[in-house]
Amino acid sequence: MDLGERLDKIWDRISDEDFLANKGVANEVRYYVFDYEPCDELVVREKIKALEKQNNKDADGFQIVEFDLYKIIIGILEERGYIDKCIKFEETKGQDYLYNAVGKLLRLTNDDNLIVNHIVNNTPDKSVVFLTGVGKAFPFVRSHNVLNNLHQVLDKVPVVMFYPGRWNGQTLELFGTINDGNYYRAFPLVD
Numbered sequence: 001m002d003l004g005e006r007l008d009k010i011w012d013r014i015s016d017e018d019f020l021a022n023k024g025v026a027n028e029v030r031y032y033v034f035d036y037e038p039c040d041e042l043v044v045r046e047k048i049k050a051l052e053k054q055n056n057k058d059a060d061g062f063q064i065v066e067f068d069l070y071k072i073i074i075g076i077l078e079e080r081g082y083i084d085k086c087i088k089f090e091e092t093k094g095q096d097y098l099y100n101a102v103g104k105l106l107r108l109t110n111d112d113n114l115i116v117n118h119i120v121n122n123t124p125d126k127s128v129v130f131l132t133g134v135g136k137a138f139p140f141v142r143s144h145n146v147l148n149n150l151h152q153v154l155d156k157v158p159v160v161m162f163y164p165g166r167w168n169g170q171t172l173e174l175f176g177t178i179n180d181g182n183y184y185r186a187f188p189l190v191d
Contacts, residue, residue, distance in 0.1 A: 001190075003040050007047045009190045010034070011054065014128050014160070020062055022158045031151060031159045032189040038135060038164040038175045048130060048162065063127045067119050069146065070136035076106060076114055102140050115141065116149045127157050135164040135175065144172050151185055160189050 013019055022030050036044055048066060057063035077083050082105065090098045106114045123129055134143045143161060150159065166173040167186070 003036055003043065006034075006036075006190045007044070010047070011051060013189055014051075014064070014158070015060060015062070019158055020126075020128070022156070031147060031161070031186040033161050033163050033167045033172075033186045034189040035163040035165060035167040041135065041164055044162055044164075045132070048132060057126070061126060063124060064130060065123055065127045066130040066132055067122070068133035068136070069115065069131065069141055069143075070133035072115050072118050072133075073102070073106065073137055073140055076118070077102070080105070099139055106141070108141065108145060113149050115146060116153060119150060120154050123154060123157060125156060129154070129157055129159040131159065131161040134161065138174055143174070147186065161186070 019030075034044075052064050052066065055062075055064045074083075077086060086098060086102065089101055103109070108115070119129065119131075131143075131146065137143075143163065147159075147161060163172065163174075165175050165177075167188075169188070
């Protein structure tokens with residue numbers, strides 16, 4: 001099935017009652033991945049905008065809520081006044097130091113992960129969460145870490161990660177070349 005056909009099936013999938021109930025056969029929380037070729041990023045972004053525009057939360061019974069991981073990171077850095085510091089870190093100490101410093105600031109390995117907290121605190125009931133900006137957020141944020149941490153605290157609504165790369169049901173491969181880690185708790189959004 002080509003990308004256009006897969007994109008056209010998203011609305012039917014996310015508006016399905018079973019999907020919105022967010023529970024699987026064994027009552028597991030349902031997380032989904034929509035993977036695509038990185039060269040199709042702009043097409044996927046346009047489809048997401050169209051789905052958001054199509055969505056009428058009152059008539060549909062749910063609201064699409066998009067969280068762009070990159071925008072969340074930039075927002076946190078701006079809020080804390082760290083943008084200029086990050087630029088200086090990269091210039092004087094290098095990219096690796098910058099990545100580690102930003103990771104610590106965002107508390108990526110803690111239970112108090114600022115990205116996860118932002119998503120949880122801004123997700124209304126009766127919504128469908130779209131996680132986007134995965135490619136833009138790399139290497140600051142690894143998508144499998146976000147999914148693993150989010151999976152532990154957000155179980156009231158379905159979560160869909162739009163992933164520029166390959167996901168084979170076990171392993172995420174960002175841009176089709178970078179092993180982004182194992183994540184096996186998700187399901188394909190569209191087969």
